[in-house]
Amino acid sequence: MKAIFIVGPTATGKSHLALTLAKKFNGCIINCDSIQFYNKLKIGSAAPDQAEMNQVPHYLYSYVNPPQEMTAGQFLRDFHDLIENNKDLKSPLIIVGGTGFYVQALEKGMFNVPEINRELKIQIEAEIKEYGNEKAFKELIEFDPETKIHINDAYRIGRALEVKRAFNLKMSELKMQALLNEDTDNKFKLPFPFIKIGIDLDREILKQNIASRTKMMLKNGLIDEVKSLIDEGHADWAPLSSVGYFEVKEFLAGRIDKVDLEDQINLSTRQLTKKQRTWFKRDLEISWLKSNQTEILNFVEEFLQES
RNA sequence: GGGCAGGUGCCCGAGUGGCUAAAGGGGACAGACUGUAAAUCUGUUGGCUUCGGUCUUCGAAGGUUCGAAUCCUUCCCUGCCCA
Numbered sequence: 001m002k003a004i005f006i007v008g009p010t011a012t013g014k015s016h017l018a019l020t021l022a023k024k025f026n027g028c029i030i031n032c033d034s035i036q037f038y039n040k041l042k043i044g045s046a047a048p049d050q051a052e053m054n055q056v057p058h059y060l061y062s063y064v065n066p067p068q069e070m071t072a073g074q075f076l077r078d079f080h081d082l083i084e085n086n087k088d089l090k091s092p093l094i095i096v097g098g099t100g101f102y103v104q105a106l107e108k109g110m111f112n113v114p115e116i117n118r119e120l121k122i123q124i125e126a127e128i129k130e131y132g133n134e135k136a137f138k139e140l141i142e143f144d145p146e147t148k149i150h151i152n153d154a155y156r157i158g159r160a161l162e163v164k165r166a167f168n169l170k171m172s173e174l175k176m177q178a179l180l181n182e183d184t185d186n187k188f189k190l191p192f193p194f195i196k197i198g199i200d201l202d203r204e205i206l207k208q209n210i211a212s213r214t215k216m217m218l219k220n221g222l223i224d225e226v227k228s229l230i231d232e233g234h235a236d237w238a239p240l241s242s243v244g245y246f247e248v249k250e251f252l253a254g255r256i257d258k259v260d261l262e263d264q265i266n267l268s269t270r271q272l273t274k275k276q277r278t279w280f281k282r283d284l285e286i287s288w289l290k291s292n293q294t295e296i297l298n299f300v301e302e303f304l305q306e307s
Numbered sequence: 308g309g310g311c312a313g314g315u316g317c318c319c320g321a322g323u324g325g326c327u328a329a330a331g332g333g334g335a336c337a338g339a340c341u342g343u344a345a346a347u348c349u350g351u352u353g354g355c356u357u358c359g360g361u362c363u364u365c366g367a368a369g370g371u372u373c374g375a376a377u378c379c380u381u382c383c384c385u386g387c388c389c390a
Contacts, residue, residue, distance in 0.1 A: 071342035101344045153348040242345035
């Protein structure tokens with residue numbers, strides 16, 4: 001078994017490339033996009049359509065339903081379950097997605113943190129909300145003076161406090177343990193050879209792609225997709241605060257004018273691609289290839305021929 | 308032609324004599340990131356600098372003042388109202 005990661009900013013044609021490669025090399029496609037997991041978020045996440053899914057086996061797409069929320073850890077478990085138990089999986093696995101954190105999880109594994117009970121999470125969240133970051137941060141910094149978490153980063157402070165209160169462990173300790181004792185998390189690392197291909201476009205072209213993609217999403221019923229989720233009572237579902245969905249929610253709540261909706265989505269999408277670049281830029285093992293078909297095909301072919 | 312409001316850095320916008328290279332927001336750029344990650348958070352954002360400074364900047368030109376984005380004069384432009 002071999003794997004090919006296809007990563008990079010959104011709207012660069014990664015999914016299309018994945019399809020081409022999977023057909024050409026008789027492989028299958030695995031999702032590594034944090035929104036395309038969700039069953040009811042197809043339009044706004046630009047998930048592959050049925051026609052595309054029929055051409056090549058696609059895994060880990062559209063399988064999570066509200067109010068269930070995905071986590072990197074759960075995704076990693078789902079992925080391992082898939083590669084260990086699904087005998088139909090065909091090599092190469094083409095792993096596509098723009099979510100750097102999830103790509104990292106599949107590739108390098110995650111140090112294991114046992115499940116933290118819901119009450120504690122809710123309680124900490126409420127405490128931070130009520131007493132502010134400072135109090136929570138104080139608790140954190142006294143426990144873990146080395147922490148690099150910023151006082152304003154309420155989400156990370158909360159998570160670190162969960163781990164502290166539940167297990168009396170520091171995030172930095174866990175990280176260090178994982179680094180020193182490779183065995184503990186080795187089992188989650190991707191257990192076969194792989195390459196990472198990065199796809200990016202000139203910013204001006206990408207801007208145009210984003211614009212036409214947004215237009216298409218709106219035309220295809222993005223607003224209705226959101227509306228029906230809200231009608232079903234999922235307005236607070238976390239993934240609805242992602243790019244596109246958030247703006248539509250704002251529009252439905254009357255906080256964005258219809259005329260501004262499209263521009264807002266375009267803007268947020270561009271800002272997303274910026275962050276995706278920042279993430280992937282630091283991974284020096286990614287081979288950045290222009291969407292030049294032959295170049296990519298040769299590169300992949302060479303990799304697949306290595307024993 | 309008359310009245311009123313206004314012209315501020317990439318944009319919006321605060322400032323109405325010194326503490327102002329000028330609040331705040333947006334955008335842009337750069338960055339962090341192990342269970343929300345399309346989330347969350349951080350830094351920078353006039354030029355030069357030996358980092359102590361220094362030069363240019365708030366529609367334009369003049370003027371008052373030790374000192375002006377802030378006061379005065381004229382001019383140009385924008386919006387609304389009256390002719």
